[in-house]
Amino acid sequence: MKKVLLGAAVLAALAAGAVQAQVPADRSIKYRQSALTIMANHVGRIGAHAKGERQLTPAQLELSAQVVQDMSMVAFDGFIEGTDQSSGATKAKPEIWKEWAKFKGEQTKLQGETPKLLAAAKANDIKAIQAALGGVGGSCKSCHDTFRAQ
Ligand code: HEC
Numbered sequence: 001m002k003k004v005l006l007g008a009a010v011l012a013a014l015a016a017g018a019v020q021a022q023v024p025a026d027r028s029i030k031y032r033q034s035a036l037t038i039m040a041n042h043v044g045r046i047g048a049h050a051k052g053e054r055q056l057t058p059a060q061l062e063l064s065a066q067v068v069q070d071m072s073m074v075a076f077d078g079f080i081e082g083t084d085q086s087s088g089a090t091k092a093k094p095e096i097w098k099e100w101a102k103f104k105g106e107q108t109k110l111q112g113e114t115p116k117l118l119a120a121a122k123a124n125d126i127k128a129i130q131a132a133l134g135g136v137g138g139s140c141k142s143c144h145d146t147f148r149a150q
Pocket residue numbers: 029032033034036037039040043089090091092093103104106107110136137139140141143144147148149
């Protein structure tokens with residue numbers, strides 16, 4: 001009985017952590033770079049498909065678009081104050097934390113575009129995929145131009 005209760009407490013704690021999406025500061029740089037790398041890889045796969053350079057199955061297409069959407073929702077949890085360029089191997093400009101509302105706006109813009117890509121992938125509609133890729137790519141660039149060091 002005690003074990004069951006303890007298990008429930010651990011689960012509740014995990015759930016609370018997931019809701020708050022807390023990332024320890026010392027691991028946050030690795031976390032965000034990994035998530036952004038995975039996101040970029042799957043944008044690339046869909047992009048290659050859209051250009052006809054690579055043929056993804058409908059299931060692969062949908063999986064990649066789902067990954068892109070999911071990463072767009074969690075990658076930015078890794079931007080924790082104190083982890084800008086001066087803290088080590090990162091290209092995160094200090095402006096991120098000085099202009100937090102603007103940075104948040106750039107995230108929201110991307111998070112508004114990735115569901116469109118997923119819907120287009122689910123429909124396996126190549127024209128819609130190409131259009132959605134344009135919106136997604138524009139959001140990446142817009143944020144990088146302002147907040148990522150070259
Ligand atoms: C809200 C701002 C923002 C948006 C939107 C954004 N990025 Fe980034 N991205 C950054 C910042 C800041 C860094 C630098 C992170 C670091 O070095 O810690 C970065 C880094 C990266 C990296 C390098 C990761 C590494 O291992 O160093 C890749 C790849 C990347 N982004 C791809 C993308 C793609 C693809 C998109 C769009 C689908 C995107 N990003 C959208 C801000 C953004």
